[in-house]
Amino acid sequence: MLPPKVYTFLCACFAAMGATLYGYDLGVISYVLVAPDFLKTVNLDPVKDANYIGFIVSSMLLGAFVGSIPASLIADAFSRRMAITVAGGVFIIGGILQTAAMNKETIFAGRFFAGLGIGMLGVLAPLYQSEIAHPSVRGMLTATFQFFLGIGAIVAGWIAYGVEQTHPNDPMAWRLPLGFQMAPAVPLLILSFLLPESPRWLMIKGREEEALHTLARLHARGNIDDPFVRGEFYSMQAKVGEEAQLDQSWSLIFKDRTNMRKVLYGIILQFSVQMTGVSAIQYYAGTVYQSVGFSKSTALLINSLNNINALIGELACILLVDRVGRRFPLIAGNILAGSCFAVATALAKQFAVGGGNKGQGIGFVAVLFVYNFAFSACIGPLSWVYPVEIFNTAVRGKATALTCMAAWISNFMIGQVSPIAFANITWKYYLVFTVCGFTNALTFYVLFPETKGRTLEEMDAYFRRTHWFVPGAKEDPVSTHERDMQLAQEGRMHRSTAADTEKGLQAGDYNHKEHVQY
Structure with a gap:
């Protein structure tokens, strides 16, 4: 029989395959949008239809927003495992529609249904992981969600890059990458019953x-x-x-000040993630890297390499999060993210005003690699770890759905406005992410208490006695061994x-x- 922590970790990894679907869809769309046959098939012009292209990208996130509440209702009524199974089935429907698309409407519908499944799994996987975890490794288990998201992005990137090299103008350049996204959903659909409830x-x-x-x-x-x-x-x-x-309805969230405070923290955290600029870079990697002098093919290769860089950062988070906690990485990671975008903004400006050279282009790529590592090690994984672990059992499913909805709607916003921003204000768009990195860090320093090592059952009492101005709170750190x-x-x-x-x-x-x- 496997050691308990190994067995629990493997169960968490199985649930985290839902994140692979999300990561794959995040990673694949930047390759699909520049495939000539895709643009021809769905009748899109990259310049004239920038708003519609943004809507194709963000429709997945709109679907995820819609899918969050049903996920919590199914999970509470029929079990976490059953809800994961349903989410896998919904995603497969979306994958089929995308792969077979012959027009704008079908690709939009496919992205929306895939988003429904992703939205459900964004609630369910961290929820399930946190509820089966040993308190001493809860951060590690829940952080696997972002790690598997990174795996999905890597697989998407290299598959899409490979077919772009071999069949650049054929339907395979986009239909094969879109079709492959359904592979991780199959075990979620048919094998979830093997997980412990x-x-x-x-x-x-x-x-x-x-x-x-x-x-x-x-x-x-x-x-x-x-x-x-x-x-x-x-x-x-x-x-x-x-x-x-207590009243088990939604009013338990909205009538209790502590529950509302925790939901607010989850919403703030999820919005802050998007305001670091991660999705703008991920979705529109081709546009971003071409703007500093690289060819389309090189831009896609850079993005694929950066996905590997992100995975290394996510692995670092898994290994260290239960040692260093949640609070310090969120503060330090956002400071580093803001600093990186400050440098990237200065370099991007050189190309926008007609200057810029190869060395500056390489420097721009290098600083985004540093940013992506910092985000993946300190910010992205914790956006799934922190919200789900602060809620009590009575509201965890519903409250997690609300915080995930914040993740999807903020992601939708970035996906929708980014192509317009890149087209109209170019390098100045990066200033938003520069400023937000520093304001995010200040917010976490002031508001977010440390949760490392505490059991799920003690979070209510901990938040009720912890002052909202965290630096002034008198709370000793928790030793997981002592707990x-x-x-x-x-x-x-x-x-x-x-x-x-x-x-x-x-x-x-x-x-x-x-x-x-x-």
């Missing part, structure tokens, strides 16, 4: 015995008497019992109390029988 979902459904056995399977090789498992179980049981006394020891001690105490109670009941029953016999 979320123990917290089982608990809120009153299936406590199943929840205990699932916790034991995830964290103790199936040993239901393990002290840590027992401690975690009793903590979940107490929290769910407390939440059962594990505390949960194990609670488990032993509960087991000891339960055993003493059982002995007392048995002794009382025995004395009662003796008295009756006498």
Whole structure:
């Protein structure tokens, strides 16, 4: 039998395949939009139809926005696993429509349906990962979502780049890359039932015995008497019992100041991610790199290499996030992102005013590689880690849907306005991302408390006692080892109390029988 943390990590990776779909769609569209046969088939002119091209890109994000709430409703009603299965099926419908597209309307519909599936998985994968994770590695498990997103972008980039080199003017240059996106959705559709169910979902459904056995399977090789498992179980049981006394509707979010504060933090974080400029570079890589003197083919190659660079950054986040926490990487990563765009803006201006040379073009690429690494190591993964771990079980599905909707609508905004901005204000567009990098860092420094090492069940109490101005809050950092020891001690105490109670009941029953016999 696999070690518990390895088994849980593999379960999280399976769920994270949903992010591969998102990453693939993010990565593939920049190649599709410059394929001559695609432009001819759907009758698009890159200059005259810039607004419509932006809408094709962003329609996937509009679909993701629409898919977020249904995902939370299905997950709460029918289980996290069932919702993942449904999302995989919806995405495949979108993939078929895109691959077979013969006009603008079909490609738009395909992107929208694929977005529905992606929006559902953007809620479900981090939700499921956080609920099965051991507190000491919750950040690592949830950060795999961004890592698999990076894998999807890499696969998309190299497939599209390869067919562009061999069949640049053929339908294969865009139909093959679009068709391949359905591959990761197949196991999500047919194999999700092999995953263990979320123990917290089982608990809120009153299936406590199943929840205990699932916790034991995830964290103790199936040993239901393990002290840590027992401690975690009793903590979940107490929290769910407390939440059962509350209104379970959407009003639980909007009428509770702490829940609203946490939703606001999630929305701020998701908007801040897009305002670093990541999607503008990802979606329109061909335009961005061609603007500093590179050919279309070289621009696509640069983008493919930058995707590998991003994956290395995402791996660094997975390995370090539970050691360094969430707060410091968000602050430092945004400062570095703003600094990189300041340099990129100055270099891009040289080309826009008719100057610019090869060295400056290479410098522009180099600074965007630094930016992409910083984003992937410090910002992107944490945009999925932080929001989902701060909510309690009663509202986690619904609240995560709201924060994901913020991710999609802000992404939609960038996808829609970027081609217009690049066409009209060129290098000045990068100034927006320069400023936002620094304002993001200030926001995180002021508002966002550290969540590393804390259990999901203690987040409510932690946020209620933590002042909104975080630098002035008096909260000591949490040691994950100490937290594990505390949960194990609670488990032993509960087991000891339960055993003493059982002995007392048995002794009382025995004395009662003796008295009756006498």
